[in-house]
Amino acid sequence: MKDRLxxxxxxxxxxxxxxxxxxxxxxxxxxxTDSSVENRxxxxxxxxxxxxxxxxxxxxxxCFSAESRxxxxxxxxxxxxxxxxxxxxxxxxxLDRQQLHRIASRMFLNGSSEVASxxxxxxxxxxxxxxxxxxxxxxxxxxxxFCGVFDGHGPFGHMVAKRVRDSLPLKLSAxxxxxxxxxxxxxxxxxxxxxxEGTSTGSPVEASMNFEETxxxxxxFQTLKExxxxxxxxxxxxxxxxxxxxxxxxxxxxxxxxxxxxxLIIGNIGDSRAVxxxxxxxxxxxxxxxxxxLKPNLPEESERIRKCKGRVFALxxxxxxxxxxxxxxxxxxxxxxxxxxxxxxxDFGLISVPQVSYRCLTEKDEFVVLATDGVxxxxxxxxxxxxxxxxxxxxxxxxxxxxSAVRSWKHKYPTSKVDDCAVVCLFLGLVSSSTAKMNQGKNxxxxxxxxxMNIETGKDWSALxxxxxxxxxxxxxxxxxxxxxxxxxxxxx
Numbered sequence: 408m409k410d411r412l413x414x415x416x417x418x419x420x421x422x423x424x425x426x427x428x429x430x431x432x433x434x435x436x437x438x439x440t441d442s443s444v445e446n447r448x449x450x451x452x453x454x455x456x457x458x459x460x461x462x463x464x465x466x467x468x469x470c471f472s473a474e475s476r477x478x479x480x481x482x483x484x485x486x487x488x489x490x491x492x493x494x495x496x497x498x499x500x501x502l503d504r505q506q507l508h509r510i511a512s513r514m515f516l517n518g519s520s521e522v523a524s525x526x527x528x529x530x531x532x533x534x535x536x537x538x539x540x541x542x543x544x545x546x547x548x549x550x551x552x553f554c555g556v557f558d559g560h561g562p563f564g565h566m567v568a569k570r571v572r573d574s575l576p577l578k579l580s581a582x583x584x585x586x587x588x589x590x591x592x593x594x595x596x597x598x599x600x601x602x603x604e605g606t607s608t609g610s611p612v613e614a615s616m617n618f619e620e621t622x623x624x625x626x627x628f629q630t631l632k633e634x635x636x637x638x639x640x641x642x643x644x645x646x647x648x649x650x651x652x653x654x655x656x657x658x659x660x661x662x663x664x665x666x667x668x669x670x671l672i673i674g675n676i677g678d679s680r681a682v683x684x685x686x687x688x689x690x691x692x693x694x695x696x697x698x699x700x701l702k703p704n705l706p707e708e709s710e711r712i713r714k715c716k717g718r719v720f721a722l723x724x725x726x727x728x729x730x731x732x733x734x735x736x737x738x739x740x741x742x743x744x745x746x747x748x749x750x751x752x753x754d755f756g757l758i759s760v761p762q763v764s765y766r767c768l769t770e771k772d773e774f775v776v777l778a779t780d781g782v783x784x785x786x787x788x789x790x791x792x793x794x795x796x797x798x799x800x801x802x803x804x805x806x807x808x809x810x811s812a813v814r815s816w817k818h819k820y821p822t823s824k825v826d827d828c829a830v831v832c833l834f835l836g837l838v839s840s841s842t843a844k845m846n847q848g849k850n851x852x853x854x855x856x857x858x859x860m861n862i863e864t865g866k867d868w869s870a871l872x873x874x875x876x877x878x879x880x881x882x883x884x885x886x887x888x889x890x891x892x893x894x895x896x897x898x899x900x
Contacts, residue, residue: 477486519802526805527829537829558779561657635674643759676745694788704729708744712756781826785815807852
């Protein structure tokens with residue numbers, strides 16, 4: 408039977424055997440087949456044409472040329488279509504990380520610029536799994552800064568954190584451009600329609616000015632909120648398909664922000680934290696927590712996890728730390744309700760959807776601190792802003808916070824292992840330079856080692872009151888240096 412099929416039928420026969428979706432649709436249409444379809448095909452010519460129509464409807468035939476859709480019998484174009492489809496599905500080339508790291512206004516190592524200070528230090532638990540970034544002139548906008556800190560966990564958490572650090576800003580910038588272009592196109596169409604109907608009394612110049620003003624109003628929050636949601640979703644999907652980084656039981660937090668002029672937009676998953684330092688009516692420094700530590704014991708998070716059959720409970724020897732567990736196994740025990748990666752729990756309530764919030768900055772706002780839980784577990788919001796405000800210089804502010812956190816770990820919990828720490832301090836009211844003046848020196852080789860409205864001002868959201876713990880309790884093989892050298896960055900330990 409197979410020998411009597413023409414070129415078009417052979418092409419259809421190929422997809423019939425290769426794609427289970429097509430088989431299911433054939434069953435739904437009432438055609439007959441069986442498990443030995445490779446040897447016997449009871450499908451009429453009309454049925455084959457119907458299957459081809461289904462293929463095109465599923466957009467699987469969009470890579471075919473006009474000739475290959477109706478090939479002449481024995482023509483090579485019947486197999487050419489298959490080759491084209493294979494090439495069409497090729498993934499784009501991977502990101503050139505070395506080229507990315509050479510961008511002058513992008514900082515990811517210990518150092519500082521005119522507007523920011525950043526510092527990370529390895530704890531006593533092994534490889535430093537924290538990562539951080541400050542990207543000035545973000546998206547080629549001179550008044551825009553992107554900042555983020557990422558706290559990895561699990562055997563390959565350090566790889567996940569750095570992958571997100573490198574890829575998430577690019578995705579966010581790309582989605583921002585698309586959303587902004589779409590909004591601008593709609594506005595231009597409205598303005599053009601009003602002008603053509605003679606309902607606008609303003610001149611073309613006035614219309615242009617109104618358009619520019621619309622670009623700068625707080626509607627930027629809606630545009631960026633959508634961009635954050637899309638970028639985080641795409642980032643997590645990319646991690647699920649990444650061949651070189653095992654994210655099944657490894658993941659990372661992400662607390663990120665974009666500052667454009669007086670607009671501050673924050674996107675957060677996990678238990679890293681952003682805190683703003685501002686001045687009250689008495690001109691005293693006070694902290695304003697910009698994010699919520701998204702832990703499993705929060706009612707909304709716990710309810711979602713349980714609805715998805717996940718379990719939330721704390722161990723007897725650490726009753727303060729709620730963890731997420733699989734339905735029928737006492738693993739992995741993740742100490743957060745949202746994260747990138749950790750795909751073993753993604754069907755049981757763990758999500759990577761960020762909480763996105765907005766704040767309009769004023770002249771009373773001094774700086775923002777982003778830090779991983781290695782800092783917040785031992786230092787309060789008030790202590791952190793006091794350390795930054797009293798630092799000998801802006802360039803040393805982040806390092807001062809990390810050093811204070813390490814001392815607190817050793818003093819409060821002398822028998823516990825110090826956690827990794829990463830801190831980014833963004834100073835407000837300063838003009839971003841086009842080229843960051845990075846004071847990295849010897850640190851260039853130490854990378855690897857080394858909604859807002861309802862949050863009360865001054866409220867202490869200390870994560871665990873210093874309890875020493877792991878973000879996941881799953882017993883897994885430790886990361887062995889040297890086994891994944893091709894995936895790690897130069898200079899890593």
